[in-house]
Amino acid sequence: MKLKLYWQDLLDLVYPPLCMACDQRLFREEDQLCLACSFDLPRTDFEKFLENPVYRSFIGRFPLEYAAAWLHFEKGGKVQNLMHQFKYKDQPQLAVHLGRMLGEEWREASICKNIDLIIPVPLHPRKQRKRGYNQAAKIGEGLAEALDKPLVLDQLKRQVYRRSQTREHRFNRWSQVKSVFVLEKPEALKAKHILLIDDVVTTGATLEACLQAMTDIPEAKFSVLTLARA
Numbered sequence: 001m002k003l004k005l006y007w008q009d010l011l012d013l014v015y016p017p018l019c020m021a022c023d024q025r026l027f028r029e030e031d032q033l034c035l036a037c038s039f040d041l042p043r044t045d046f047e048k049f050l051e052n053p054v055y056r057s058f059i060g061r062f063p064l065e066y067a068a069a070w071l072h073f074e075k076g077g078k079v080q081n082l083m084h085q086f087k088y089k090d091q092p093q094l095a096v097h098l099g100r101m102l103g104e105e106w107r108e109a110s111i112c113k114n115i116d117l118i119i120p121v122p123l124h125p126r127k128q129r130k131r132g133y134n135q136a137a138k139i140g141e142g143l144a145e146a147l148d149k150p151l152v153l154d155q156l157k158r159q160v161y162r163r164s165q166t167r168e169h170r171f172n173r174w175s176q177v178k179s180v181f182v183l184e185k186p187e188a189l190k191a192k193h194i195l196l197i198d199d200v201v202t203t204g205a206t207l208e209a210c211l212q213a214m215t216d217i218p219e220a221k222f223s224v225l226t227l228a229r230a
């Protein structure tokens with residue numbers, strides 16, 4: 001134990017661990033984020049209000065039990081820093097950490113308590129190859145761990161296909177390459193309350209496309225949760 005700490009100290013001296021949000025040196029008991037940044041993250045408190053802005057944005061588009069985002073995304077703010085780290089700087093453990101924080105904070109909230117399983121929005125296969133991981137799945141990993149709920153990765157898939165030249169698309173060349181979400185076995189998720197998660201919600205179009213792909217599940221219920229709302 002002593003030896004392990006010694007090596008850790010030595011390693012920390014060469015590569016001091018820094019806070020992912022503010023670049024300050026971390027103390028040994030801190031992980032990914034310093035204590036100040038952990039407190040400072042701009043919470044939405046949406047878990048306290050059923051009809052919060054994320055929930056309202058889905059009204060008339062898809063029937064949901066709950067919908068929420070944990071943090072506010074502000075340009076130049078800490079949340080943007082963090083998202084940049086886990087999207088472009090090869091920091092999957094940061095996404096796991098944030099998912100775990102969210103789960104620990106919202107464990108008693110209806111949106112986390114009443115669900116049966118968690119499904120992340122699948123990443124475009126080419127992007128996932130490039131990045132090496134799907135950040136939504138990493139957030140889901142931390143969330144699933146904190147909530148003690150299963151994370152289901154093998155059901156919802158993203159497929160890329162090229163459409164043959166149809167009349168509709170002759171005039172719109174850009175939409176010839178499309179990716180669609182498909183569900184492997186709708187019966188396997190029968191009567192489950194599914195929490196669909198992603199890193200950020202803006203218009204909600206991607207989340208809506210995922211939800212539409214899952215409408216064949218018999219007697220299922222759906223909720224949506226994202227790390228941030230832009």
Ligand SMILES: [Zn+2]
Pocket residue numbers: 019020021022023024033034035036037038
């Ligand atoms: Zn910090």
